[in-house]
Amino acid sequence: MADLEQIASPGSEWWRTAVIYQIYPRSFSDTSGDGIGDLPGITSRLDDLKSLGIDAIWLSPFMTSPQKDAGYDVADYRDVDPLFGTLADFDEMLAQAHARGIRVIVDLVPNHSSDQHVWFQQALKAAPGSRERARYVFRDGRGEHGELPPNNWESVFGGGMWQRITEADGTPGQWYLHIFDVSQPDFDWTNEEVREEFRSILRFWLDRGVDGFRVDVAHGMIKADGLPDYLPAADADSMGGGEENVPYWGQDGVHDIYRDWHRVMAEYDGDRALCGEAWLPTLERTALWVRPDEMHQTFNFPYLMTPWDATALRDVIRDSLSAFGAVGAPSTWVLSNHDVIRHASRLALTADSPQGDGIGPKSAGKPDPVIGLSRARAATTVMLSLPGSAYLFQGEELGLPEAMEIPDEFRQDPTWFRTGGERYGRDGCRVPLPWTADGPAFGFNETGESWLPQPDEWARFARDAEEGDAGSTLNLYKHLIAERRSRGLGTGSLVWEDAGADAVAFRRGELHVVANLGSEPIELGEGVTFLVQSEPFDGSALPVNTAAWFTRA
Numbered sequence: 001m002a003d004l005e006q007i008a009s010p011g012s013e014w015w016r017t018a019v020i021y022q023i024y025p026r027s028f029s030d031t032s033g034d035g036i037g038d039l040p041g042i043t044s045r046l047d048d049l050k051s052l053g054i055d056a057i058w059l060s061p062f063m064t065s066p067q068k069d070a071g072y073d074v075a076d077y078r079d080v081d082p083l084f085g086t087l088a089d090f091d092e093m094l095a096q097a098h099a100r101g102i103r104v105i106v107d108l109v110p111n112h113s114s115d116q117h118v119w120f121q122q123a124l125k126a127a128p129g130s131r132e133r134a135r136y137v138f139r140d141g142r143g144e145h146g147e148l149p150p151n152n153w154e155s156v157f158g159g160g161m162w163q164r165i166t167e168a169d170g171t172p173g174q175w176y177l178h179i180f181d182v183s184q185p186d187f188d189w190t191n192e193e194v195r196e197e198f199r200s201i202l203r204f205w206l207d208r209g210v211d212g213f214r215v216d217v218a219h220g221m222i223k224a225d226g227l228p229d230y231l232p233a234a235d236a237d238s239m240g241g242g243e244e245n246v247p248y249w250g251q252d253g254v255h256d257i258y259r260d261w262h263r264v265m266a267e268y269d270g271d272r273a274l275c276g277e278a279w280l281p282t283l284e285r286t287a288l289w290v291r292p293d294e295m296h297q298t299f300n301f302p303y304l305m306t307p308w309d310a311t312a313l314r315d316v317i318r319d320s321l322s323a324f325g326a327v328g329a330p331s332t333w334v335l336s337n338h339d340v341i342r343h344a345s346r347l348a349l350t351a352d353s354p355q356g357d358g359i360g361p362k363s364a365g366k367p368d369p370v371i372g373l374s375r376a377r378a379a380t381t382v383m384l385s386l387p388g389s390a391y392l393f394q395g396e397e398l399g400l401p402e403a404m405e406i407p408d409e410f411r412q413d414p415t416w417f418r419t420g421g422e423r424y425g426r427d428g429c430r431v432p433l434p435w436t437a438d439g440p441a442f443g444f445n446e447t448g449e450s451w452l453p454q455p456d457e458w459a460r461f462a463r464d465a466e467e468g469d470a471g472s473t474l475n476l477y478k479h480l481i482a483e484r485r486s487r488g489l490g491t492g493s494l495v496w497e498d499a500g501a502d503a504v505a506f507r508r509g510e511l512h513v514v515a516n517l518g519s520e521p522i523e524l525g526e527g528v529t530f531l532v533q534s535e536p537f538d539g540s541a542l543p544v545n546t547a548a549w550f551t552r553a
């Protein structure tokens with residue numbers, strides 16, 4: 001791997017190099033005191049985000065929603081749910097972010113709506129074959145009396161992917177498709193009326209001034225003709241990342257939608273951007289979402305899913321730069337989000353609860369928190385040195401681990417309910433942030449309410465505690481982001497270096513980056529001046545589970 005040079009994508013648009021911070025609004029900061037974060041809470045913390053050094057924020061959904069899937073079930077795409085505030089609160093937040101030079105990306109959920117959306121309510125009342133039904137995927141059932149679902153597909157959240165309705169006259173009726181929860185009916189994207197509606201929704205938010213969209217389930221909107229039967233392998237990733245030829249993931253027709261949206265975005269000034277959430281089996285397939293006339297970015301989930309293994313990490317970085325570079329797009333990098341186990345826990349999962357299996361009711365052996373945090377800090381030290389755009393998930397800058405001991409009565413993820421308690425789902429990465437070591441709900445609000453309980457030990461991860469601690473994860477992130485910016489690391493080439501089989505080593509200009517993923521220290525040699533150490537150490541031997549940035553005399 002030594003001395004192979006890889007060039008990142010050309011171009012100067014902001015999204016090619018940006019560090020983008022994901023806000024999960026219900027868990028970020030709560031000014032109303034109801035235990036759920038809100039938009040004024042985000043506005044009140046913008047200075048903290050500015051001091052972290054990020055370029056942009058991405059907000060998970062805050063639109064009107066019954067919250068059956070934490071807002072990914074939208075009932076009105078053009079309004080703010082009262083839980084989070086009002087459109088005026090949104091406008092104020094946006095203006096305040098822009099005043100600080102922070103761009104704002106909002107989440108768009110086009111694959112499905114809430115069952116409370118006016119269109120779906122109309123569809124339920126309308127007749128089979130009507131214009132109202134044609135906005136969603138309604139089909140007659142199989143079997144003599146239509147009593148069997150139209151095919152055998154299984155929901156990502158567990159159980160079947162079809163729900164039978166009762167027709168307006170009280171008789172058992174058609175079935176509708178829902179890739180996710182029963183409360184999230186899929187739109188029919190072959191219907192021009194759906195397409196026109198979403199062009200208009202894009203314009204609604206673009207006109208308000210948003211800088212882009214994170215597009216939910218950007219690989220799922222088109223289903224294979226005829227809706228053929230399909231069952232994933234038992235060990236397949238439910239979002240499709242591990243499977244080829246799935247009739248509801250990655251169908252070619254989705255690309256027409258994004259070409260269309262690309263044209264809408266181009267009507268606006270300021271390099272507005274689309275970032276796709278598309279889980280696909282290979283990086284080459286993933287890169288199809290960011291061809292020059294489609295989306296601008298797409299999440300690099302193969303990178304996120306890479307275990308703590310030097311060969312695997314070198315390979316995924318090399319392959320990412322090649323695959324995205326081949327279509328002229330920046331690679332993105334991401335280690336945590338609201339759907340996966342936080343990387344301060346995930347990177348230390350043991351053989352008893354291996355990578356990808358998650359932390360579940362039946363998993364034996366919890367990840368070691370000390371090893372997990374060290375690896376997380378090292379992994380982020382590598383990530384923020386890479387050319388392209390990096391996504392951070394709120395709380396990772398504090399080193400937060402997954403919350404693993406949430407009492408069952410608090411759990412809210414539909415996965416938990418639809419699997420009858422077989423899988424915890426994602427609540428463990430969504431617990432409200434600790435802002436202060438003392439005070440109600442660790443400063444999340446002033447009442448002490450919290451929609452998911454915060455672990456007692458989180459006092460030590462509180463932002464105010466970390467601010468004053470030079471060795472804290474928060475200060476590591478600030479240092480990394482500031483150096484990344486001043487050295488222009490978001491762009492330019494990467495030259496691979498050889499520091500042994502257990503190392504990931506490369507050069508960015510004069511800066512050397514090395515991570516130790518093995519079990520023995522790695523000697524870095526003479527004349528080394530460190531700029532960053534993911535954990536403090538003396539001498540020139542890089543300890544295990546550690547990464548460093550340095551120059552060499």
Ligand code: NOJ
Binds near residue numbers: 069073180217338339
């Ligand atoms: C992906 C989102 O990230 C996840 O949180 C959500 O449950 C599903 N899409 C369904 O919208």
